[in-house]
Amino acid sequence: MALRRTGQPKKISASVLREIRLFATDVDGVLTDAGMYYAESGDEWKKFNTRDGMGIKLLQKAGLITAIVTQERTKLVARRGEKLAIPEVHQGVMDKLSLVREMAARYGLSLDQVAYIGDDVNDLETLKAVGFSATPADGMPPVAAVVDYVCSKKGGEGAVREIIDMILEARASGQRTRGKGL
Numbered sequence: 001m002a003l004r005r006t007g008q009p010k011k012i013s014a015s016v017l018r019e020i021r022l023f024a025t026d027v028d029g030v031l032t033d034a035g036m037y038y039a040e041s042g043d044e045w046k047k048f049n050t051r052d053g054m055g056i057k058l059l060q061k062a063g064l065i066t067a068i069v070t071q072e073r074t075k076l077v078a079r080r081g082e083k084l085a086i087p088e089v090h091q092g093v094m095d096k097l098s099l100v101r102e103m104a105a106r107y108g109l110s111l112d113q114v115a116y117i118g119d120d121v122n123d124l125e126t127l128k129a130v131g132f133s134a135t136p137a138d139g140m141p142p143v144a145a146v147v148d149y150v151c152s153k154k155g156g157e158g159a160v161r162e163i164i165d166m167i168l169e170a171r172a173s174g175q176r177t178r179g180k181g182l
Contacts, residue, residue, distance in 0.1 A: 012148045016132055017170035021113040023059050024067040024088070024100055024126075025160055027077055029119035030136060031068075033156030046076050049156055055164035056084050062168060065107055069096050071122060097125045117163055119143060119155055134163045 028034055031052055037045040056066050067088035068081050074091070081089035093099050096118075104114055112131035116123070119139040124146060127133035133147040136159035144150050149166075151159040 012132060014170040014173055016148075017115075017167045018174045019113050020064065020115045020132055020167050021109050022065045022067065022104060022107060022115070023056075023164070023167070024069050024103070024114060024116045024130075026096075026118040026120075026123055027068060027070040028072060029139070029155040030117050031080070031156065031160060033154065034119070034138075035156075044074060044076065046074070046080075047156060048080055049158055049161070051158050052156075052160035052164075053080075053084055055161035056086065058168060059164055060085065062171060064167075065103075067100075067103060069093050069099055069116075069126075071096075096123060097129055100126050100130065115163065115167065117160060132167075134159075 025031060028036070031048055032046045035047070039045070059066055065088065066086045067090065068077060068086055069090050070077060071093055072091060077091055078089060088103055090099055100114060100116065101111065104111055111129050114130040115132040115134070116126050116130045117134045118127055119135050121140060121142055123143060127135070127143065127147050134149040134151060135143045135147045136151050136153060136155035138154040139150065149163070151162045153159040153162050
């Protein structure tokens with residue numbers, strides 16, 4: 001088994017992060033801890049990290065398009081997307097790459113302008129195709145082997161916010177550089 005990198009960039013640069021205009025994320029194992037909680041009543045629960053949610057709001061404030069792309073189909077994800085005013089919430093998606101391509105085209109973007117964070121084999125093709133790819137610290141080994149960045153944080157524990165902060169910092173440093181006339 002290959003050693004996994006944690007919190008170490010593979011091929012990213014601030015200029016790559018500055019070009020991101022669409023941020024898309026998987027749900028289970030990324031926005032959540034990958035657990036599926038069931039009550040005797042049949043109710044299903046998911047735990048979302050509020051810091052990830054704040055990060056999504058900060059991206060939106062900075063003018064980025066935010067998206068959820070998941071194979072699951074639950075009212076919980078719809079509610080989370082609604083609460084965060086995420087304009088692109090896509091559930092029941094079996095071909096994530098096709099959907100991400102379609103979204104990018106609809107907004108006049110190239111895949112190089114898309115960041116995607118996923119954690120399992122159903123995210124692999126999308127992760128390989130976008131401009132910046134990441135996985136939480138506990139993402140599956142085949143995913144960690146192909147992404148640009150493995151987070152130091154686990155899914156549902158701030159991995160999404162970690163990536164968002166990197167994107168926002170790259171954008172801010174680019175603005176500071178342009179402001180100095182360089």
